[in-house]
Amino acid sequence: MSQPAAVHEQLTDILVRLVGCTNDAVVPEAVLKDLGTDSLTIIELAEELGKRFDVYLSDDTVDALVTVQDAIDAVALHDGSRSPGHAEKLPIGLESPAPPVRDEDDENAERRSLARRLAFWFVLVGAALGLVLGLGGSALVSATGISSVDLPPISAPSTAAPTPTDEPTPEPTPEATTSEPETPDPELNVSSKQVAPGERFTLSGTFPSAGVGTSLQVQVKDAGSEWDDFPIATTTTKGAKFKTQIYTSRQGERQFRLTDKKAGKSTPAVTVQIG
Template identity: 70%
Template sequence: MPSSSSVHEQLTDILVRVVGCPADAVVPEANLKELGTDSLTIVETAEELGRRFDVYLSDDTVDTLVTVQDAIDAVVRHDGSTPPARSGRVPTTLESPAPPVRDEEHVRRRRLGERLIILFVLLGAGLGAILGFGGSALIEATGLGSVNLPPISNPTTAPTSSPTDTPTPEPTETTTPDASKPKPTIKVSKEQVSPGERFTIQGTFAGAGEGAELQIQVKDEGSDWDDFPIETTTRSGGKFKTQIYTSRTGDRQFRLLNKKTDEATPAVTVQIG
């Protein structure tokens, strides 16, 4: 069973890194919300605290955390809760997220769909050949194939037209792509940060207006773009601004994706560590 002092020490380290509060402000009677936590960061704090002491803090327990002492007692007097078989929580950014694992069931269904498409194509081709052969046989059976149609004769005199009768073609309007439409922009407040240090990402989706849903994506060397566990929305004029942090070190690329139009900003690189 961990001591209150060791839990207090670890909780202080977590809160300083997550919400950026002063270490001397993390006293037992301090209110967690007054220290800067919100509904997202209190969950991240509880999960990181439980990970460090190898305990699981249930959702009901997290909902009762009001002060620093409440969080300390939740670990010291742990009620024995165990995590569910499949957790629906978003992983905290203090943890190093594992690379995405391909869902075998999804792959199996996709391959089954591809086989069904090929089967439908082959059936369609076979049905078309049968109908073509049957139509030809029907024409021969009814004798329609032997009907002689009268030849088409050329007119004896070709109609003449004066030059004045020739209609003048009307000018057609041509459209050119709007090359002046501004492209999405993005920039970061810092190009190098420490693990767990917050930094700001901001920019503009011109034409997106207000309220467009944006997904932050991250890409590490040798991997594809993956969804970062943070979303935001555009403000007036398509502008966006949000803060994120991560403990995974190395050069990491970030961008924002408009979930409705699949339009993405250019990528920016931030060195972590």
């Protein structure tokens, strides 16, 4: 069970990022809608709290969030249950045993013994056949009265050797090498480059190096600061396309991009004037 102070601290950080309110405004009695949230922001707030504290807030719990204290109690008093379908690790002792390792020493010894027996019988049979053929040949020569046989000498073939030609040997044609086509760079488009505080705008484009279902994190950068994660993520669809809607109440010129954190690759940045 999480401590209320820790939940309050994380809740303040999330609300400042989502709606641009001040830290001092996030007090327990403050009404969430007065801080600038709407139904979509409440859902995003609940999802981010669930990720940070590893809990699952049901739809009924999310619908009942009215004040900052309600959000703190939803996490601090949570029973620790996970979302439906959450995979649990089997306890030690219930895991499937590893298959036994087969001992091949006996099998190899049996194969070697069989090979020796076969070689012995081949030698024995060969010797017997040689003896029978030798005795039979001698008896045949004695019966015909032939004491010696003169065979004609073997002469070399009279076919003339081919005459070498002076024609040059054709050189082998080098095989054409094929190279894989380069993957196009990611693209990012914005529906409007100037919006009012809290007005929604769309980020869309393609991420060719990512497959279908790849998670892309929206990131934001203000003047004089580094890139930071915006509390919105989306996934690629067929054709490596993506599309998401965001809004922010913080005014000024802000840059946005989408990043595949696993591959360490990002789209080009787009600049949006808020206010």
